Amino acid sequence: MDPVWTRSEPDLAICANAVSLLMPHLEPYVVASIRSQLPRLNSEDPPLAARAGAYATQEAQHHGQHRRYNDLLTAHYRGLSRLDRAMATVFGLLRRRSDRFGLAFAAGFEAIAFTAARWVDARLRLLRGGHPAATTFFLWHLAEEVEHKSVAWDVYRQSLGSNGRGGHLSYAWATWVAGVVLAVFSLLGTWVMLFHENRWWRPNVHLRLAVWSVSFIFVALPAMVVSSLPGHHPDKLADPAGLAHWLDNFDPASGTIPEWAQP
Ligand SMILES: [Fe+2]
Ligand SMILES: [Fe+2]
Numbered sequence: 001m002d003p004v005w006t007r008s009e010p011d012l013a014i015c016a017n018a019v020s021l022l023m024p025h026l027e028p029y030v031v032a033s034i035r036s037q038l039p040r041l042n043s044e045d046p047p048l049a050a051r052a053g054a055y056a057t058q059e060a061q062h063h064g065q066h067r068r069y070n071d072l073l074t075a076h077y078r079g080l081s082r083l084d085r086a087m088a089t090v091f092g093l094l095r096r097r098s099d100r101f102g103l104a105f106a107a108g109f110e111a112i113a114f115t116a117a118r119w120v121d122a123r124l125r126l127l128r129g130g131h132p133a134a135t136t137f138f139l140w141h142l143a144e145e146v147e148h149k150s151v152a153w154d155v156y157r158q159s160l161g162s163n164g165r166g167g168h169l170s171y172a173w174a175t176w177v178a179g180v181v182l183a184v185f186s187l188l189g190t191w192v193m194l195f196h197e198n199r200w201w202r203p204n205v206h207l208r209l210a211v212w213s214v215s216f217i218f219v220a221l222p223a224m225v226v227s228s229l230p231g232h233h234p235d236k237l238a239d240p241a242g243l244a245h246w247l248d249n250f251d252p253a254s255g256t257i258p259e260w261a262q263p
Pocket of ligand 2: 059110113144145148
């Protein structure tokens with residue numbers, strides 16, 4: 001398939017591809033952080049253990065699908081394999097950090113993923129004319145990010161114990177790290193693909209990316225600040241209207257979801 005899967009908004013497809021490239025590194029780290037808590041949760045909080053186990057399975061499915069899709073990307077764009085290796089190095093280093101950091105990173109990354117879902121939900125028009133399978137894949141992932149927005153947060157808070165002292169600072173720091181890693185690698189991946197698509201030299205492309213980035217920061221930053229304050233819970237964040245209902249289309253008999261149709 002054409003890696004630029006929405007020809008009416010090629011730069012959006014390229015940005016989404018760049019994010020996809022990072023997921024088989026980032027999501028397994030998040031899954032490992034949450035799974036490390038399962039033995040303790042099973043004895044201390046079985047309902048949360050069940051939610052955390054389901055969450056880890058869902059995320060594992062995400063990065064497995066991303067890996068398959070990324071194989072298409074790395075075969076198509078020279079230079080992405082090197083970036084993929086750099087990502088592996090960074091996440092190898094992150095895995096040496098404490099369990100507490102890993103859990104805070106998972107909770108912080110989920111807040112960013114939820115924000116991404118909100119940003120896209122308000123801009124579904126950009127996906128008009130996109131390849132049906134790629135568009136469905138993109139929205140399905142974001143819808144599940146909405147669905148499980150509070151699980152990593154709950155596991156992180158539970159791990160802090162009853163007083164939870166210092167939890168907000170660790171969360172704010174880990175969220176910042178997750179945001180910077182995501183931003184830097186997304187930018188580099190986007191540049192590699194723009195270069196190969198002969199779009200890197202066009203000023204209007206960079207202007208458009210800058211506008212999207214600023215609008216994303218305007219959505220993300222307040223959510224990041226609010227979620228670092230005492231008393232916050234992700235359930236307080238309003239779900240994006242379109243994506244919240246996307247999973248209603250799931251067919252349990254076939255285990256599939258219909259391809260996304262133009263609204
Ligand atoms: Fe995910
Ligand atoms: Fe997630």
